Amino acid sequence: MNYEQLAELLFPNIDKTPDDYKKIYPKRQLDDKAEVLRIAPSPTGFIHLGNLYGALADERIAHQSNGVFFLRIEDTDNKRLVKGAVETIISTFKYFQIDFDEGAEVVINNGNHYGPYYQRQRTNIYQAFAKDLIKKGHAYPCFCDEEALKAQRKQQKAEKLTTGYYGEWAVCRHLDLEQIKQQLADDHPFVIRLRSTGNPTIKHRFYDEIKGDITVIENDQDVILLKADGVPTYHFAHAVDDHLMHTTIVLRGEEWLGTLPIHLELFKVLDLPLPKYAHTSQLMKMDNGIKRKLSKRKDPELSLDYYRQLGYHPYAVKIYLMTLLNWNFEEWYLKNPNADITEFKFSVNKMGQSGALFDLDKLNNISKTYLAKQQPETIKDYLKDFINDNDPKLLDVYFKDETYLLKILNLGMGTNLKKRRKDYIFAKQILDSISYYFDEVYQPQYEFCFNNALSLDIIKSFKDTYNEDDDNNTWFKKLKTIALLFNIAAEMSDHKANPEKYVGNISQLAEVIRVATTGLKNTPDLWTIMQIMGKDKVIQRLDQAISYLKDRS
């Protein structure tokens, strides 16, 4: 068989060679230790926690080594293209402050020398490499249609054989030039397949940067390199692109581990140097006692939009992911609570080998701790951004009076306390938790610990004696005085000693007042809340509770 002739027959219009492209995309001028990594999502419009998990690792390794981190769009599958997906990807990464040095839609002054970064725009490049493989006898055209392949697979399954296009099953492998010419003349569509020479019973040791030594078998599948439309499959595009873009570490999910033999063979027949590989473990979730992979359909928290919509702080999410990514991060972060993530020395070999279980409790805790460290002004601005993005109507409610809001946040965060409060988790929850300060969104859930008549009397008595100018002490002494009126223990210790002597205790009395003014059983310091609200609102709230109770007693 004259492979030269075959190559010309199949790709008459491709005149560049792999060597030409290697000259166009020369080796990067970087330090010896610099690593080049990429994130290569397909534009399906769904970007999830796993993507961010990988991206964060890529970004850290690249930038920590003075290397390059770039974005490549793997849009080779026509069927899965979703409009606007690239914009979503970019805006999501931007929200989480993952910065690319180059790649799709990245605007920089003096870079992007390795594009285009959309694979569909690179078809000529792939075809040049494919043509070269055909010339060398490493690839061939295949005219089998999907029906035929399906039937073949069915038969293989029935005979309990490995499915696929290989060995004796690879019928088009043996077509001669005349037969191929005939097929082309008949206008039959074709794909280009690898002519594999591997033997799957032969095993090799392979070093994965995360998993360590692993076993790989040789590939014997004549995998498709170029689909019928001339666009490459993932495998072929990966080999060609990651070489021409000079990726040094291919960091990807462990679902790719199974196809590693294919990639190894591709690099070999293409005669390209092998990059390092790092396969990350999957994010798992506990579901009814079973540890399972997070799934798009069942787990809304897998979608990054979920966190954006609730208003989790992007930096807190990153801190959490870092704890999953590198086991020693958490300890480091505890010792250096004010350091930036970028100061941490990230190592690939400290990444977990088994599936990390996604733990919302822990994320919440990290988020609380992070928010508690911020200035109230920062939280205020953050809330403003959140409202602007999600529900601009609320701007008039919460931001009508910014000093008022700031006072609320100061109290809510406990900025005057020795140790700050850790109530705030994410923006939406903060807004809900302070909604009682704002009449427009105030929805009291009245539930008094005393009966309605007694509660009513307590609130009335409190209202009669309430004076906005009282300091905290005076205010509390008044509560105690009221307590005695109703045979309620003014000291907790008294009540503890002789509970049967009293109707209740001061804590319960305070609760009645608290519920009357805020609609909640648990709030920060009540006296301060009243100070912030101001006399008019306090009185109005007390009246509201009084009329509620009057209707019911």
Added chain:
RNA sequence: GGUCCGUUGGUGAAGUGGUUAACACACCAGAUUCUCAAUCUGGCAUACACGGGUUCAAGCCCCGUACGGACUACCA
């Protein structure tokens, strides 16, 4: 079915042959407080999947079993 990867307490996770298996989260109890949060103290009683083997000694090495996961597409 085949191939590969994995399995340490409620959860994440350290530990690669040698005293009481670190740390963090969650949970529980006590202290404190007008409630909550925060804080402090203590607890979580038999956590190294199971069965063999190697060794003076194994969570760490070897073999097998079970369980979980991934891949097995003209999807990535």
